[in-house]
Amino acid sequence: MSETVLSAGHRPPNYLEMETRHKGIWAWLLATDHKRIALLYFYSMMVMFVLGALLGVIIRLELMAPGKTLIEAQTYNGLFTLHGIIMIFMFVIPGLPAVFGNFVMPIMIGAKDVAFPRVNLLSWYLYLLGAFTVLISQFIGSGPPDGGWTFYAPYSVKSVYNIGFAAMGAFLLGFSSILTGLNFLVTIHRLRAEGMTWGRLPLFVWALYATGWIQILATPVVGITLVLIVFERAFNLGFFDPQFGGDPILFQHLFWIYSHPAVYIMILPAMGAISDIIPTFARRTIFGYKAIVASTMLIAFVGYFVWGHHMYTSGMSDTAKWIFSFLTFLVAIPSAIKVFNWIATLYKGSIDVQPPLLYAVAFIFTFMVGGFTGLVLGSVAQDIHLHDTTFVVGHFHYIVFGGTGFAFFGALHYWYPKMSGRMYNIKLANIAWGLFFFGFNFLYFPMFIAGYMGMPRRYYDYVPDFYIPNLISTMGSWFLYAGIILMLVNLWRGLKNGAPAPDNPWGGVTMEWKIQSPPTYENFDKDPVFTDGPYKFK
Numbered sequence: 001m002s003e004t005v006l007s008a009g010h011r012p013p014n015y016l017e018m019e020t021r022h023k024g025i026w027a028w029l030l031a032t033d034h035k036r037i038a039l040l041y042f043y044s045m046m047v048m049f050v051l052g053a054l055l056g057v058i059i060r061l062e063l064m065a066p067g068k069t070l071i072e073a074q075t076y077n078g079l080f081t082l083h084g085i086i087m088i089f090m091f092v093i094p095g096l097p098a099v100f101g102n103f104v105m106p107i108m109i110g111a112k113d114v115a116f117p118r119v120n121l122l123s124w125y126l127y128l129l130g131a132f133t134v135l136i137s138q139f140i141g142s143g144p145p146d147g148g149w150t151f152y153a154p155y156s157v158k159s160v161y162n163i164g165f166a167a168m169g170a171f172l173l174g175f176s177s178i179l180t181g182l183n184f185l186v187t188i189h190r191l192r193a194e195g196m197t198w199g200r201l202p203l204f205v206w207a208l209y210a211t212g213w214i215q216i217l218a219t220p221v222v223g224i225t226l227v228l229i230v231f232e233r234a235f236n237l238g239f240f241d242p243q244f245g246g247d248p249i250l251f252q253h254l255f256w257i258y259s260h261p262a263v264y265i266m267i268l269p270a271m272g273a274i275s276d277i278i279p280t281f282a283r284r285t286i287f288g289y290k291a292i293v294a295s296t297m298l299i300a301f302v303g304y305f306v307w308g309h310h311m312y313t314s315g316m317s318d319t320a321k322w323i324f325s326f327l328t329f330l331v332a333i334p335s336a337i338k339v340f341n342w343i344a345t346l347y348k349g350s351i352d353v354q355p356p357l358l359y360a361v362a363f364i365f366t367f368m369v370g371g372f373t374g375l376v377l378g379s380v381a382q383d384i385h386l387h388d389t390t391f392v393v394g395h396f397h398y399i400v401f402g403g404t405g406f407a408f409f410g411a412l413h414y415w416y417p418k419m420s421g422r423m424y425n426i427k428l429a430n431i432a433w434g435l436f437f438f439g440f441n442f443l444y445f446p447m448f449i450a451g452y453m454g455m456p457r458r459y460y461d462y463v464p465d466f467y468i469p470n471l472i473s474t475m476g477s478w479f480l481y482a483g484i485i486l487m488l489v490n491l492w493r494g495l496k497n498g499a500p501a502p503d504n505p506w507g508g509v510t511m512e513w514k515i516q517s518p519p520t521y522e523n524f525d526k527d528p529v530f531t532d533g534p535y536k537f538k
Helices: 034-062 073-092 095-108 118-134 162-189 202-236 246-282 291-304 316-346 357-378 380-386 390-420 426-453 463-498
Strands: none
Touching: 034 073, 034 095, 034 118, 034 390, 034 463, 073 118, 073 162, 073 357, 073 390, 095 162, 095 202, 095 246, 095 390, 118 162, 118 463, 162 202, 202 246, 202 291, 202 426, 246 291, 246 316, 246 357, 246 390, 291 316, 316 357, 316 380, 357 380, 357 390, 390 463, 426 463
């Protein structure tokens, strides 16, 4: 694939050991190396993920039985709002690009760093500032925001609680995402090594490229919309409040014009990571490389035109409903192409069952369940019955958490030896995956049943008819969180006491597996030259 870039027997200081002009903690807080910034993102996001998961536990305990179980209704509203903002804006949207995109993308294309290292660091600080702004919104002003992560108007305009601060935090997080996408696009265009043509890009890089376009084209829409919410609350300007001549339906259009493509900001990098993991553990060249690339770009393009399926019940013409329904079904085709190609790659492969592959297979399963239920919601008649029920919550979590979550932790187990230079306990990792996968389906599948029976989403209380599915969901959450805790403990122990990782423990063939673990500060001893495409297994 490429000329070897690691000199035999030569082990220069890696990026963790390398001394810079800054010392101690400042060597990290002022780091411009893409790998160190990736770790800054990783630790920040894991703190937010653990917090968001803890809020999820409290929400599930409250919903375990009808009536008050643990907390008051207003506290519940504040907790599910914060849970949504943390998980959407601080974990699943930035997760894979900011952590693994930052770490491996420049290496994969033969670059020493991203195009704008200081802008990369600025993106992380904007992420921190946005997260801090959201968190302090819980403790200052008139009380925790209670409008949900969607900030639906006119409630978000009229609520006496602290929604303005939370909206500003989400705006800052979006600005961070835009800068990351811009940085990646310029890096992929301008910093590819000699011989790294577009037809030789690894599929994870292609996924980041498509994601970058969505980040810089769609994210400003929701950013401006959230700023308008803040201005309307402060000055009664009347953008969305009918009392002042505004239109709440306009808010929904603007919000979903971003927020449906945002699903692809989450899922495209996940698909890219899966496309790299599967051929490594199947020991086969990826089946249909060009088809996967084309489907990636097609998803990024068509994804802009399907936002209306969130608004069938909000008031739109029948013609518009049918057009949005058709486009929603259309976007399923490139997604199905990817699934078929992954399965075809596994078919007759020399499969090595390791934790990253287990997470990849779990991703395919949960993504397919989420995709099929998405088609149900894309159908106008079915959606009118299921709109704003827990069926939507189940579908949403199968796509967003099942898709992005399994891919994120699959990518973490895949690139962990390269990032840390250590190995984790394989047996414990497999057990953690089993608890995670079992608990996930135990938790979210009953929501389809409760939703089909008519249980509304976001509600603090419910009639006794929905008791059994809610009880099962809450019990499922215990297995899920047990799996997450075991996984994190195993990875932490590996970091402290794990065996030193070989440079290429999985037998991968993309560029990051041809350099030492952990990589050196500038990645390569000499500039690499690519002579062939990726995924060429002997």
